[in-house]
Amino acid sequence: MITIVDYQMGNLRSVQKGIERIGGSATISSDPKEIAKASQLILPGVGAFGDAMAEINRRDLAKPILDFIASGRPFLGICLGLQLLFERGFEHGEHEGLGVLAGDVVRFDLPNNYKVPHMGWNTVSTRKPCRIVNKLNDETHFYFVHSYFVRPTDPSVIALECDYGGPFCAMVSRDNLFATQFHPEKSQEVGLKLLAEFSKLGDANGVDE
Amino acid sequence: MLAARVIPCLDVHNGRVVKGTNFINLRDAGDPVEVAKRYESEGADELVFLDITASHEDRDIILDVVRRTAEEVFMPLTVGGGIRGIDDVRALLSAGCDKVSINSTACKDPQFIRKAADRFGSQCIVVNIDPKRVDRDGKEFWEVHINGGRTPTGLEAVEWARRVEDLGAGEIVLTSMDADGTCDGYDLPITAAVSDAVSIPVVASGGAGGPKHLVDAIKIGKADAVLAASIFHFGQYTIEETKRVMQEAGIAVRLSSNQPSA
Numbered sequence: 007m008i009t010i011v012d013y014q015m016g017n018l019r020s021v022q023k024g025i026e027r028i029g030g031s032a033t034i035s036s037d038p039k040e041i042a043k044a045s046q047l048i049l050p051g052v053g054a055f056g057d058a059m060a061e062i063n064r065r066d067l068a069k070p071i072l073d074f075i076a077s078g079r080p081f082l083g084i085c086l087g088l089q090l091l092f093e094r095g096f097e098h099g100e101h102e103g104l105g106v107l108a109g110d111v112v113r114f115d116l117p118n119n120y121k122v123p124h125m126g127w128n129t130v131s132t133r134k135p136c137r138i139v140n141k142l143n144d145e146t147h148f149y150f151v152h153s154y155f156v157r158p159t160d161p162s163v164i165a166l167e168c169d170y171g172g173p174f175c176a177m178v179s180r181d182n183l184f185a186t187q188f189h190p191e192k193s194q195e196v197g198l199k200l201l202a203e204f205s206k207l208g209d210a211n212g213v214d215e
Numbered sequence: 216m217l218a219a220r221v222i223p224c225l226d227v228h229n230g231r232v233v234k235g236t237n238f239i240n241l242r243d244a245g246d247p248v249e250v251a252k253r254y255e256s257e258g259a260d261e262l263v264f265l266d267i268t269a270s271h272e273d274r275d276i277i278l279d280v281v282r283r284t285a286e287e288v289f290m291p292l293t294v295g296g297g298i299r300g301i302d303d304v305r306a307l308l309s310a311g312c313d314k315v316s317i318n319s320t321a322c323k324d325p326q327f328i329r330k331a332a333d334r335f336g337s338q339c340i341v342v343n344i345d346p347k348r349v350d351r352d353g354k355e356f357w358e359v360h361i362n363g364g365r366t367p368t369g370l371e372a373v374e375w376a377r378r379v380e381d382l383g384a385g386e387i388v389l390t391s392m393d394a395d396g397t398c399d400g401y402d403l404p405i406t407a408a409v410s411d412a413v414s415i416p417v418v419a420s421g422g423a424g425g426p427k428h429l430v431d432a433i434k435i436g437k438a439d440a441v442l443a444a445s446i447f448h449f450g451q452y453t454i455e456e457t458k459r460v461m462q463e464a465g466i467a468v469r470l471s472s473n474q475p476s477a
Contacts, residue, residue: 016335016336016339019309019311020285020311020313023285023289024289027289052338053336054336118414121413121414121415122415123338123385123415123416124217125385125386126217126220126260126439126440127217127220127469128216128217145470151291151338152338153337153338191289192289192291192313193289194255194289
């Protein structure tokens with residue numbers, strides 16, 4: 007069963023509907039026990055980095071999420087759910103993240119003609135093959151909405167890059183850990199395809215109840 | 216490259232898509248969910264529902280429309296109209312919309328923008344600005360209006376745009392009351408002035424009569440996205456052909472026919 011982590015930071019139902027549309031099912035939960043026994047975990051999220059970490063900590067969800075990732079089962083972070091994986095975020099002050107990946111989350115610092123948030127459909131380029139993304143071309147657009155982006159210390163985790171006044175990391179992957187800056191659940195067919203591929207990874211990873 | 220967004224706007228009255236002039240002679244243009252699906256297949260980048268249901272007691276109708284639409288389409292959905300408090304924002308977001316668009320409430324209580332942005336994030340708080348050219352001491356003044364252009368607020372459009380950005384709005388939809396409904400094109404000077412004044416995205420709205428107008432809104436009006444209603448509703452132009460005209464004019468757009476098949 008796919009579990010979507012509920013920590014009161016938006017758009018959970020959209021992600022669940024995306025999974026349902028591709029024929030899967032997902033539960034939304036903030037229960038550490040549910041997270042521990044999930045076959046796959048999705049950490050979505052919109053909002054501010056510091057608020058999000060506070061909500062995760064208030065619900066004692068950091069350890070279950072970290073344990074889940076360490077277990078090697080498939081994990082997908084979306085938007086803020088990507089950013090929270092890093093060590094530090096600099097949105098309204100400095101905040102400590104989950105620290106699964108080394109690096110920082112920083113604000114776009116661009117000339118005036120670049121609007122922030124980076125909002126809308128942008129193309130991506132492939133930095134390395136990734137099991138849940140395939141058949142991209144130069145015209146493949148994903149939907150982004152964010153003012154901050156991740157800067158991984160180890161560039162080998164970058165799977166996709168996007169360009170907005172310069173290249174930035176649009177997706178990371180490492181083993182069974184995947185996370186996107188864009189919103190697959192808002193990216194029509196190409197986004198649903200990514201969710202479908204992620205969904206398939208769970209077939210061999212279920213933890214029997 | 217970031218694509219210029221093309222956003223169809225649907226006026227929703229009592230749960231049906233309608234199109235009329237000045238809110239009279241409303242013509243039924245279908246079920247919102249069906250229209251939303253059609254626009255998604257044509258390559259709409261986002262969708263806006265403007266709830267023109269008069270009574271606040273009928274809010275459940277738009278929530279149901281949002282819920283049903285969010286089951287079927289997988290692109291960002293914005294709802295505007297009738298948002299008076301934090302509870303309205305919360306109800307719409309939890310029904311499945313991604314952004315809410317605020318107009319009158321923002322003008323009457325600017326701190327509401329900050330409250331909503333702090334609570335739900337700037338990315339989901341859109342402020343609608345409806346300027347109208349008026350004469351003030353012999354000089355043209357771009358005065359922000361509410362209630363569909365009927366009520367002046369005394370606010371100047373460019374200054375108000377800067378202020379809503381400071382208060383935490385994530386995007387501005389700019390509807391010139393002089394251009395709205397004319398089909399003669401967007402109000403390019405006001406759009407460009409507002410877009411230059413802020414660092415958040417600006418959506419041009421009001422006045423589109425054909426694809427060329429959308430091109431002008433991006434190139435001359437410096438808008439980040441274009442919103443249009445009537446040109447799409449009755450099959451006059453499809454979104455796909457509109458985007459092709461934009462592409463030919465050198466604007467980056469997302470053409471659904473160029474996406475890899477799933």
